[in-house]
Amino acid sequence: MSIQNSEIRLSARPIGMPTMETFQFVDIDMPTPRDGQVVLKLLYLSVDPYMRGRMSDAKSYVAPFEVGKSFEGEAVAQVVESRHDRYAVGDIVFGRLPWRRYGLSDGHGIRKLDLSIAPMTAYLSVLGTTGLTAYFGLFDIGQPKPGETVVVSGAAGAVGMTVGQIAKLCGCRVVGIAGSDAKTEYLVQELGFDAAINYKTQNLHTALKEACPNGVDVYFDNVGGTVTDAVLLRINDDARIPVCGQIALYNLAKPEMGPRLLSQLVVHRALMKGFIVTDYQPRFPHAIRHLASWVRAGQLKYKETIVEGFENVPDAFLGLFRGENIGKQLVKVADPQ
Template sequence: MQNQAILLAKRPVGLPGPDTFQFVSSDIPEPREGQVLIRTLWLSVDPYMRGRMNDVKSYTPPFPVGEPIRGGGIGEVVASRHPAYRPGDLITGDLPWQLYALSDGRGIRPVDPNLRPVTAALGVVGMTGLTAYFGLLEVGRPKPGETVVVSGAAGAVGSVAGQLAKMNGCRVVGVAGSNEKIRYLTEELGFDAGINYKTDDLRSALRDACPNGIDVYFDNVGGPVTDAVLFQMNDFGRIVLCGQIAAYNLERPEVGPRLFPLFVMRRLCAQGFIVSDFARRFDEGLRRLAAWHQSGRLKCRETVVEGFERLPDAFLGLFRGDNIGKLLVKVAEPSQPARA
């Protein structure tokens, strides 16, 4: 059997296409002293990965052209010369898009054997959940009785952020791109209202759904959705800038309404953040998220694409709005049950 990898073939301009990715085969490597050989089981595809395809200065280095794309994953240790890991252990961390990969233990950690499903380690009890947890609670600082609007609300981060806002006693309104997603938000996750940005008039729909204005806006999208929300913000409102997926594939920055006078008149605060800003508190966040998830208070849905070869199309599906909740690619089944 051969190893397979998916490389970044070239830096895309606009929306990536098939020529952005290159499939290559090689021999399966052998671990050296201090290394483990990991067989990939699951890989996460996330919007931030589009930014790493560009050769620009950012909070994390760009993907090198000609090397495997990387992202969150779950794998099984199949051979180990590392004292902390044994064959059969499940790990999660930053993994290359490969069937098999070597690691020296940095950037990976064991998966909690009590976690069900195990893929929650890539979603609600992983970086996705931590992003929502710290973004909403530390940057947005919602208070009971306030109104919170979440864009990209049916996505992996947005769906968790909205639920956390409900748990904090807020009125929560989600903006998403289909009626199916709106039903998911309101009927399964307990959002108070949902707005379909593709069919509803955003300004009037926001006025109807937020009769007392908007106190906190958790922004995953940017673009016209954010423009519409800003007009409904209350004095001293907080805007949490988590993602701007509407702009990720633009060849030139989009020029929208000049809205900074609103920030002055209403004394608004907009703050961008990166989840790694809170790295020292990850254990705290993971403990709380795991407890809420285990108790059923924090729900999650996964959209699963099967097959390593479908990774590029699954990634592009993020920009088509294919997913509800966390978008994952299932690469393989574990060879043996995980040990407790």
């Protein structure tokens, strides 16, 4: 039986929230490797909020997706055919790969995974960009100190839950903000957050005052919007605010007016700084060693929401903006062979 290959392309640039029609499935030929190339079978792929920005042609820190071309993102794949001297059939690799069931690689931008450290999906979450984003944003900008209060928005997402747990390891009081009772319960009971707030059902201002009686020293911002407004009104002098994401704003057809509440930064001599995790690439190995040691010791937990089936990639992506995932949102495309 012949193997079928297909890819997912950007059909048109969305205005506001993307829809299923934003994604186009196209049948393509199976790749044939030349010398120095391998054929990769896609096993798991990651869908992430930042990809919404790449659907726009606005200037940003990463090039936009091209209309009519395949999406791409971080993924785990298996080498199923090799004409490359560094990769053997059966190797499990990680890289930024096209959303394509089977693809070609010349070996650049992929690396073999050590599955004795953690399962392959961990390299798309806590030992991958997710964990690194939490690590560098918190330590380099947040600079948490024992006894301080750290607030995390989007706390039940893959980055947020990692930030909160690392802050607890630093001896901080940690408060998470999430969008459902199930998520807030998970943060407190499973991950050890000191408190968690459901911003959809609780009054944020009242809840923050109760959860942060000594104010906020570090605010790790994943969402922006009215959530961030409420937290900024509780910051202490010399607060540090790493800005990781603004998911509340990504799908607005017309940007909101801002910036907001910058007077709070002046009054409290606070630092608010955006960052891109790739800027820290030379220090990735050091951070991964720390993250892996905490995972092995059971001090750093991670959770994945896994949707099965290549055909369900669009729905998994859109589910990010409906708040359906807890932890890292992944799609399982195939089992290794």
